[in-house]
Amino acid sequence: xxxxxxxxxxxxxxxxxxxxxxxxxxxxxxxxxxxxxxxxxxxxxxxxxxxxxxxxxxxxxxxxxxxxxxxxxxxxxxxxxxxxxxxxxxxxxxxxxxxxxxxxxxxxxxxxxxxxxxxxxxxxxxxxxxxxxxxxxxxxxxxxxxxxxxxxxxxxxxxxxxxxxxxxxxxxxxxxxxxxxxxxxxxxxxxxxxxxxxxxxxxxxxxxxxxxxxxxxxxxxxxxxxxxxxxxxxxxxxxxxxxxxxxxxxxxxxxxxxxxxxxxxxxxxx
Amino acid sequence: xxxxxxxxxxxxxxxxxxxxxxxxxxxxxxxxxxxxxxxxxxxxxxxxxxxxxxxxxxxxxxxxxxxxxxxxxxxxxxxxxxxxxxxxxxxxxxxxxxxxxxxxxxxxxxxxxxxxxxxxxxxxxxxxxxxxxxxxxxxxxxxxxxxxxxxxxxxxxxxxxxxxxxxxxxxxxxxxxxxxxxxxxxxxxxxxxxxxxxxxxxxxxxxxxxxxxxxxxxxxxxxxxxxxxxxxxxxxxxxxxxxxxxxxxxxxxx
Numbered sequence: 140x141x142x143x144x145x146x147x148x149x150x151x152x153x154x155x156x157x158x159x160x161x162x163x164x165x166x167x168x169x170x171x172x173x174x175x176x177x178x179x180x181x182x183x184x185x186x187x188x189x190x191x192x193x194x195x196x197x198x199x200x201x202x203x204x205x206x207x208x209x210x211x212x213x214x215x216x217x218x219x220x221x222x223x224x225x226x227x228x229x230x231x232x233x234x235x236x237x238x239x240x241x242x243x244x245x246x247x248x249x250x251x252x253x254x255x256x257x258x259x260x261x262x263x264x265x266x267x268x269x270x271x272x273x274x275x276x277x278x279x280x281x282x283x284x285x286x287x288x289x290x291x292x293x294x295x296x297x298x299x300x301x302x303x304x305x306x307x308x309x310x311x312x313x314x315x316x317x318x319x320x321x322x323x324x325x326x327x328x329x330x331x332x333x334x335x336x337x338x339x340x341x342x343x344x345x346x347x348x349x350x351x352x353x354x355x356x357x358x359x360x361x362x363x364x365x366x367x368x369x370x371x372x373x374x375x376x377x378x379x380x381x382x383x384x385x386x387x388x389x390x391x392x393x394x395x396x397x398x399x400x401x402x403x404x405x406x407x408x409x
Numbered sequence: 410x411x412x413x414x415x416x417x418x419x420x421x422x423x424x425x426x427x428x429x430x431x432x433x434x435x436x437x438x439x440x441x442x443x444x445x446x447x448x449x450x451x452x453x454x455x456x457x458x459x460x461x462x463x464x465x466x467x468x469x470x471x472x473x474x475x476x477x478x479x480x481x482x483x484x485x486x487x488x489x490x491x492x493x494x495x496x497x498x499x500x501x502x503x504x505x506x507x508x509x510x511x512x513x514x515x516x517x518x519x520x521x522x523x524x525x526x527x528x529x530x531x532x533x534x535x536x537x538x539x540x541x542x543x544x545x546x547x548x549x550x551x552x553x554x555x556x557x558x559x560x561x562x563x564x565x566x567x568x569x570x571x572x573x574x575x576x577x578x579x580x581x582x583x584x585x586x587x588x589x590x591x592x593x594x595x596x597x598x599x600x601x602x603x604x605x606x607x608x609x610x611x612x613x614x615x616x617x618x619x620x621x622x623x624x625x626x627x628x629x630x631x632x633x634x635x636x637x638x639x640x641x642x643x644x645x646x647x648x649x650x651x652x653x654x655x656x657x658x659x660x661x662x663x
Binding site: 294295296297298299300312314339340341343345 | 615616617630
């Protein structure tokens with residue numbers, strides 16, 4: 140086996156830090172005994188109580204996305220620096236860590252996926268809840284039929300001033316927040332309504348049935364996406380909100396920030 | 410000696426009472442245990458230090474409480490038997506003892522309950538405060554725990570007739586202190602909370618409206634129980650809800 144170590148040893152020679160994606164407790168303990176190497180734990184919850192921790196907002200199924208989110212989060216938190224050589228240990232097939240890949244952290248080409256969750260106006264939990272809701276809606280549809288939906292999260296005051304009601308607001312004088320279990324059912328039912336859902340920074344459902352009226356100049360979204368995406372993308376350029384869009388035609392969930400497409404996930408993959 | 414006289418022999422009656430007491434005591438203990446288990450007490454007390462201590466000496470909270478009820482009945486049976494057999498004949502003494510036993514029983518029960526409630530409330534408070542990352546905050550759960558324990562001890566001591574008046578005064582002073590300090594420090598919050606309930610129920614203004622409060626005007630971004638957030642050109646004012654009601658609110662309509 141010494142021969143294999145020679146070959147694969149290149150992968151983990153001279154690394155600056157190790158990133159563990161969702162390690163088990165005993166796995167993490169084993170790293171604690173190794174000196175002079177930084178260990179960064181990445182996961183949806185810090186249940187190991189690790190000192191250096193990067194939180195994942197979603198269980199990214201795509202390994203590439205998972206790693207790039209972890210690296211961007213690490214760069215943003217300052218636990219790693221641009222140019223660092225990293226070894227990322229993650230799982231592809233089972234729950235246990237079975238894959239190691241070597242990544243060079245670069246501060247230049249970032250996708251902004253970490254910023255979308257951690258550095259938006261709205262609270263990360265709210266964005267996470269909305270993205271999860273959109274994914275769930277995309278998976279099941281409404282009563283078996285595919286639906287589209289448009290959620291505008293954060294900066295609700297400005298968004299309300301840049302939109303007008305299409306009909307009576309079903310959330311008038313109600314105080315429901317995304318993340319409450321009953322609300323997901325409500326939103327699923329309401330998803331047949333036309334227009335956008337407006338959600339405040341703290342997650343309060345401000346309105347449904349909103350017709351967005353942003354100026355669409357200079358919005359660069361991929362060709363082929365429809366009016367819903369255009370409206371969602373454009374309002375994020377005019378305000379500090381982010382838009383989470385579930386496409387009716389291709390079933391993908393996309394998130395926009397500052398007029399740019401940041402995240403694209405396939406609900407079927409989760 | 411025939412049947413009749415044998416039955417009327419005090420020693421025999423005493424023995425019968427004793428036997429009956431043992432059987433009833435055992436059955437009550439069993440029944441108690443079943444009832445407590447069925448009503449989910451083991452899950453509730455799980456993880457509390459009292460339960461852990463009980464576990465470490467090979468028993469459990471449910472078992473201790475069940476045993477206690479058994480012993481209580483055993484005790485009564487033994488005392489009654491002794492009384493019937495007239496082994497000792499000082500009525501006044503026995504009356505006292507018989508009067509005292511239920512009190513002691515309740516006192517022990519209150520203590521056990523007190524320990525469990527104290528541990529539970531400590532756990533709940535520390536769980537609630539987990540997000541607050543100030544080292545000093547860990548004092549509050551302890552304080553809650555010992556307050557509950559203090560009250561439990563007081564009730565238990567009062568039950569067995571110990572003179573607790575000075576301790577009671579201490580408790581009153583302590584409680585009054587908390588209420589006074591709480592009322593003073595949280596006055597603004599209480600008023601704001603009341604105002605917030607009005608604002609949330611009646612919604613004189615909603616998210617997206619342009620209002621003017623406290624000489625500050627802007628678009629309402631968020632309303633919660635205590636504060637209203639008003640934003641004006643990337644400046645966000647966080648206004649306590651009591652200010653909203655104290656002052657005038659101007660809704661700017663264009």
